[in-house]
Amino acid sequence: MKKPKSLASLGIAAAMLLLVLTSCKNAPAPNGIEPPLAVVSEPFRVTAGDIVEVAIVDDPVAEGITQDTVGILDSPADIAQFVTLIDSSPPLNSDATADFYRIAVLTKKDGTELSLEFGGQGLFFKDMASNVFYTLHPKSKQDELRRLVERAEGKGHESGFGASLPADVEGTHYGYVAWIDHGTDASLLLLRDPGELDWATASEEDVLRQANYDPAAAWYRLDAGLLSTLERGQVVAITADNEQLDSKPPIRYGLSLTLLDH
DSSP, X not given: OOHHHHHHHHHHHHHHXXXXXXXXHHSOOGGGOOOOSSOOOSXXXXXXXXXXXXXXXXXXXXXXXXXXXXXXXXXXXHHHHHHHHHTTOOBOOSOOOOOEEEEEEEEEXXXXXXXXXXXXXXXXXXXXXXXXXXXXXXTTHHHHHXXXXXXXXXXXXXXXXXXXXXXXXXXXXXXXXXXXXXXXXXXXXXXXXXXXXXXXXXXXXXXXXXXXXXXXXXXXXXXXXXXXXXXTTOEEEEEEEEEEESSSSOEEEEEEEEEEOO
């Protein structure tokens, strides 16, 4: 007659063991960064054209902590640069235990938000909706992301250059002389957003890399004599023909150039 009681005791013990194992599995890792809950194989995907703003938050989501927005990326060039750094990031299918870095809240054109929690000084991030972790690849992207975040927070190089320039009008383009090519096809590269470029030390590779993040970047073919009077970093207005050659950045034929005080 005691057999049913023994079976009942065994069932209770098994249920308690299952509860303990489940609690251990769901417990957060140290420092508030949780391990991934599911193994995934697809990289992280996001499109710059869908994003209108990236807000930088410097506090984790936790009871008793007030989150403050400490930086904003809202220029097309800055948004494109940020998205380029995180798009196609491979999943991190291992424990990610590291100090909190920042939260980036990406606002989409439809008003919805995508929140990413960065850890490891920006080396990896978690999609807070799916709780899936991703890591920046190659690792060199970590330094670039931190520079961009610091600039957004006003701690590094002054940001928002393009916002202080006059708006382009039909046939007239405003920007910074970023690179001058005195070769056969004399031309200059005009950037509306130079980012963190140091005109005194930036190489052609540095300038072309920044041009990839600046949707307004373009080459302008101009008179060689006129180009010889210019210096990098100067602000100019260029009137150009509507025709342009298909390249990245595009190539346009400049008709006139005006040096601006800025």
